[in-house]
Structure formats: C-alpha cells, structure tokens
Amino acid sequence: MxxxxxxxxxxxxxxxxxxxxxxxxxxxxxxxxxxxxxxxxxxxxxxxxxxxxxxxxxxxxxxxxxxxxxxxxxxxxxxxxxxxxxxxxxxxxxxxxxxxxxxxxxxxxxxxxxxxxxxxxxxxxxxxxxxxxxxxxxxxxxxxxxxxxxxxxxxxxxxxxxxxxxxxxxxxxxxxxxxxxxxxxxxxxxxxxxxxxxxxxxIRQLATLDELTSLANRRHMNEVLVEQERRHDAAGQPTCIALIDLDFFKSVNDRYGHAAGDAVLRAFSNAARSALRSQDVLARWGGEEFLLLLPGAPPDQARMVVRRMAERVAAAPLTEVASDLRITFSAGIAQRQPGEPFADTITRADKALYDAKSSGRNRIREA
Structure with a gap:
C-alpha cells in the first residue's frame, strides 16, 4: 500500500x-x-x-x-x-x-x-x-x-x-x-x-469571536477549555487561569458614555494581545471581565505575562476618550490542579481576583 x-x-x-x-x-x-x-x-x-x-x-x-x-x-x-x-x-x-x-x-x-x-x-x-x-x-x-x-x-x-x-x-x-x-x-x-x-x-467567526474586542467569546473559550482539559490530562503540563477585571470601568461609562467604554475595551484588547505568548488565549468573559488561559505556564510565568499585560494596557493611549485616562485592571491567577475541572480553577481565580480588588485594585493575586 x-x-x-x-x-x-x-x-x-x-x-x-x-x-x-x-x-x-x-x-x-x-x-x-x-x-x-x-x-x-x-x-x-x-x-x-x-x-x-x-x-x-x-x-x-x-x-x-x-x-x-x-x-x-x-x-x-x-x-x-x-x-x-x-x-x-x-x-x-x-x-x-x-x-x-x-x-x-x-x-x-x-x-x-x-x-x-x-x-x-x-x-x-x-x-x-x-x-x-x-x-x-x-x-x-x-x-x-x-x-x-x-x-x-x-x-x-x-x-x-x-x-x-x-x-x-x-x-x-x-x-x-x-x-x-x-x-x-x-x-x-x-x-x-x-x-x-x-x-x-x-458565521464561524461570529460564533467564536466577541464582536467589540475581536477576542474569543465565552462560548468559544468554554470549548477551548474542554479541549485543553483533555490535552492537559494527557500531557500533564502546568496550566494557569487568570481572571481579569478592568478597574473602575463603570465610572468610565458614567462619566464619558458607553461609546467611551467601548473604546476602553478595544484599547485593552489591542494592548493585552500584544503581551501574550503565541499559545495563550484571551477571551471576553462578560462585560469588563476577561479570562486568560496560559497553557504550559507555571504560576511565576503566568504572573510575568499578566504583569506585562498590565504595563502595556496602562501605556495604551486613550486620546479619543480623555488625554489623562489610563486603563488598569485587577487579576486573580490560579494554577489548575491535576484532574481538576477548569470550572473549579476559575472559581479559585475569581476568589483571588476579589482579593485583588478588595486590596485597592490594580493588583495581581494568586490563589
């Protein structure tokens, strides 16, 4: 043959x-x-x-x-x-x-x-x-x-x-x-x-991408997590999840309007993607909240990526909204444990995010 x-x-x-x-x-x-x-x-x-x-x-x-x-x-x-x-x-x-x-x-x-x-x-x-x-x-x-x-x-x-x-x-x-x-x-x-x-x-693009930020949407991210869960169990590599929330986003909408809020979300998306590794996946999880999947990254490397994101996001220009406006975010990082469903990892990352926000925002915390 x-x-x-x-x-x-x-x-x-x-x-x-x-x-x-x-x-x-x-x-x-x-x-x-x-x-x-x-x-x-x-x-x-x-x-x-x-x-x-x-x-x-x-x-x-x-x-x-x-x-x-x-x-x-x-x-x-x-x-x-x-x-x-x-x-x-x-x-x-x-x-x-x-x-x-x-x-x-x-x-x-x-x-x-x-x-x-x-x-x-x-x-x-x-x-x-x-x-x-x-x-x-x-x-x-x-x-x-x-x-x-x-x-x-x-x-x-x-x-x-x-x-x-x-x-x-x-x-x-x-x-x-x-x-x-x-x-x-x-x-x-x-x-x-x-x-x-x-x-x-x-149709495939609309089904997998968030229209405003051009990031993966929540539905597609859930599919990625299911696939990653299978690969992770087979390969045994470390994987981290980071849950990110933009600081004081509601005040931007209240002060400058929803169009300005959309501009902030787009600016965050563009700056954040430039800081990611090729295998990382960033998705809009809901509103001003984002989920970052970091395959093959232990917590110290995940923190390094998120810090790099924070620096580039903070430096992103927002002249179309206000010359003095800067974007910051709070983040919670959790490493997935062997055999742990990603839903549980996200829950732990969410608790770390709450800790970062209650500590004064513009913080990165690990679960």
Missing amino acids: ALASRLRRLLLGSDPRLARMLGYWAATCLLYLIGGILVVLQVRAGAADRDSAMLLVGIGVAGVAAFALLVRASGVLRISPSMLAVWQALYAIACNIGAYVVTGPLRGVYLIFLLVVMVFCAFSLRPRHTILLCASTLAMLGATMLWLVASDRVAYPAYIEGVHFVSAACALVSVTLLTGEMSKMRLRMKQQKEDLLDAMAT
Missing part, C-alpha cells in the same frame, strides 16, 4: 487540481487511442495512405506524451489550466483535421471527435473562449476542405465536402452554445460555493 501510495503521488502529485487535470488527460488518451485504431483499420482496408496515416499516429502519440509532461509540470512552469486546455484542444482539433485529410470515404467519422473536444472544453474554459475555439475550428476545417476540393475534385467532391462542412458547423455551433451554458452554470455554482464558504466563515 505504501509503495502504491508513493507511485500515485509521484504520478499524480498531491494537488487535487493537478490530479483532476491528469484525469482529463487520461480521458483524452482513450480518445486518441480510438482515433488511432480507426486510422490503422482504414490503412489495412486500403482506404488511407499508410505513410501519412502512420505519421499522423506518431504525431498523436508524441502530443499525448508531451501534454502529460506539461500537465505534470504546469505548477512549476506556471501554466494555467485554461491555457493548457486551449493548447490541448487546438492540438486535438489539428489531429482530427489531419485524420480527415489522410483517410478515405470514412473521413466524416473524425468530425464527430471535434464535438467531443468542445464538450471537454466546457469543464475548463469560459464561454467566450469556447466560442473563439469553435470559430477557429470552423476556419481551419473550411480552409482544409477548400484545399482538398481544389487539389483533387474526384476524391473530394465539392458537394460532399460542403455537406460535411455544414453538418460539422451546425453540430459544433450547437454543442458550443450548450457547453457555454454549462460553463456559465459551473461558474455560477462555483461562485455560490465560494459565497457559501465565505458566509460559513463569517
């Missing part, structure tokens, strides 16, 4: 889009194979020139191999999927027109393959590109048929070539219009999917 997985990764890569492009290439290989077999059968029946037919088959095989390498290296060469699709379509159209030239009375069969090329383009090209490709195909096919009629009217009667051209034109235009509508539907579905993903990301 491991060897098969490595071979698959080597051939298809790890990018799902690349694997899908190689899947399309494999489907075209099958079509080239069928077309080549038909050419060989006509050679055996004496309806096609052997040298010209074998040259065409060789060109088809070389093209298939070349496009396999181009698709596999498209990321390195920075070739877009749509550009690759155009190249492959033009090559396939040229091969089909070549088969039309070198084969005999059954040459009209190869016009059907042109329709298949257009259908494949619906999966990778925009409608206007497909229309341009259809116009190019008809131009190449018409020029080829005129050349055949001019060079050998007996083998290529004008009436027969005219019927072939009109039939191919009607079929190609019809398929192009249908594939254009399919492409539009595919693009609309893709846009709807992207819009849905954006909406889900917004």
Whole structure:
C-alpha cells in the first residue's frame, strides 16, 4: 500500500487540481487511442495512405506524451489550466483535421471527435473562449476542405465536402452554445460555493469571536477549555487561569458614555494581545471581565505575562476618550490542579481576583 501510495503521488502529485487535470488527460488518451485504431483499420482496408496515416499516429502519440509532461509540470512552469486546455484542444482539433485529410470515404467519422473536444472544453474554459475555439475550428476545417476540393475534385467532391462542412458547423455551433451554458452554470455554482464558504466563515467567526474586542467569546473559550482539559490530562503540563477585571470601568461609562467604554475595551484588547505568548488565549468573559488561559505556564510565568499585560494596557493611549485616562485592571491567577475541572480553577481565580480588588485594585493575586 505504501509503495502504491508513493507511485500515485509521484504520478499524480498531491494537488487535487493537478490530479483532476491528469484525469482529463487520461480521458483524452482513450480518445486518441480510438482515433488511432480507426486510422490503422482504414490503412489495412486500403482506404488511407499508410505513410501519412502512420505519421499522423506518431504525431498523436508524441502530443499525448508531451501534454502529460506539461500537465505534470504546469505548477512549476506556471501554466494555467485554461491555457493548457486551449493548447490541448487546438492540438486535438489539428489531429482530427489531419485524420480527415489522410483517410478515405470514412473521413466524416473524425468530425464527430471535434464535438467531443468542445464538450471537454466546457469543464475548463469560459464561454467566450469556447466560442473563439469553435470559430477557429470552423476556419481551419473550411480552409482544409477548400484545399482538398481544389487539389483533387474526384476524391473530394465539392458537394460532399460542403455537406460535411455544414453538418460539422451546425453540430459544433450547437454543442458550443450548450457547453457555454454549462460553463456559465459551473461558474455560477462555483461562485455560490465560494459565497457559501465565505458566509460559513463569517458565521464561524461570529460564533467564536466577541464582536467589540475581536477576542474569543465565552462560548468559544468554554470549548477551548474542554479541549485543553483533555490535552492537559494527557500531557500533564502546568496550566494557569487568570481572571481579569478592568478597574473602575463603570465610572468610565458614567462619566464619558458607553461609546467611551467601548473604546476602553478595544484599547485593552489591542494592548493585552500584544503581551501574550503565541499559545495563550484571551477571551471576553462578560462585560469588563476577561479570562486568560496560559497553557504550559507555571504560576511565576503566568504572573510575568499578566504583569506585562498590565504595563502595556496602562501605556495604551486613550486620546479619543480623555488625554489623562489610563486603563488598569485587577487579576486573580490560579494554577489548575491535576484532574481538576477548569470550572473549579476559575472559581479559585475569581476568589483571588476579589482579593485583588478588595486590596485597592490594580493588583495581581494568586490563589
């Protein structure tokens, strides 16, 4: 299984889009194979020139191999999927027109393959590109048929070539219009999917973040604590909880208004986050109260982080509220004991916070 997985990764890569492009290439290989077999059968029946037919088959095989390498290296060469699709379509159209030239009375069969090329383009090209490709195909096919009629009217009667051209034109235009509508539907579905993903990301953000401070909200913090409780029990690392309450926040609202209170909360959030370690999680616990999770931090390190927070919060400018206003907070720190629910740790941190506030505020106390 491991060897098969490595071979698959080597051939298809790890990018799902690349694997899908190689899947399309494999489907075209099958079509080239069928077309080549038909050419060989006509050679055996004496309806096609052997040298010209074998040259065409060789060109088809070389093209298939070349496009396999181009698709596999498209990321390195920075070739877009749509550009690759155009190249492959033009090559396939040229091969089909070549088969039309070198084969005999059954040459009209190869016009059907042109329709298949257009259908494949619906999966990778925009409608206007497909229309341009259809116009190019008809131009190449018409020029080829005129050349055949001019060079050998007996083998290529004008009436027969005219019927072939009109039939191919009607079929190609019809398929192009249908594939254009399919492409539009595919693009609309893709846009709807992207819009849905954006909406889900917004909902997820609203469900996990506090709108005012952009910190984790209480619901998300409870989920983090449950996950951390499981990890802590498995790893046995020290973890601390700090419960933080802004000092005299009610007086800010009473004196300057609720808009000023919101500005204070945002300033606290911005300053506090700059003092945290990468693994710390700060959440708005309610009103002007915040909960800080410090994974892997013993009490002395937790106190150091909270002190750094206090310094940066106190230095945060609040010129939009009042030039002389400064933010301070009181905090209670508790280390989670082995097997202790975080709810109990938070209760002990809350008691330490009450002690800090009753001691004059702007204090840090440990449980």
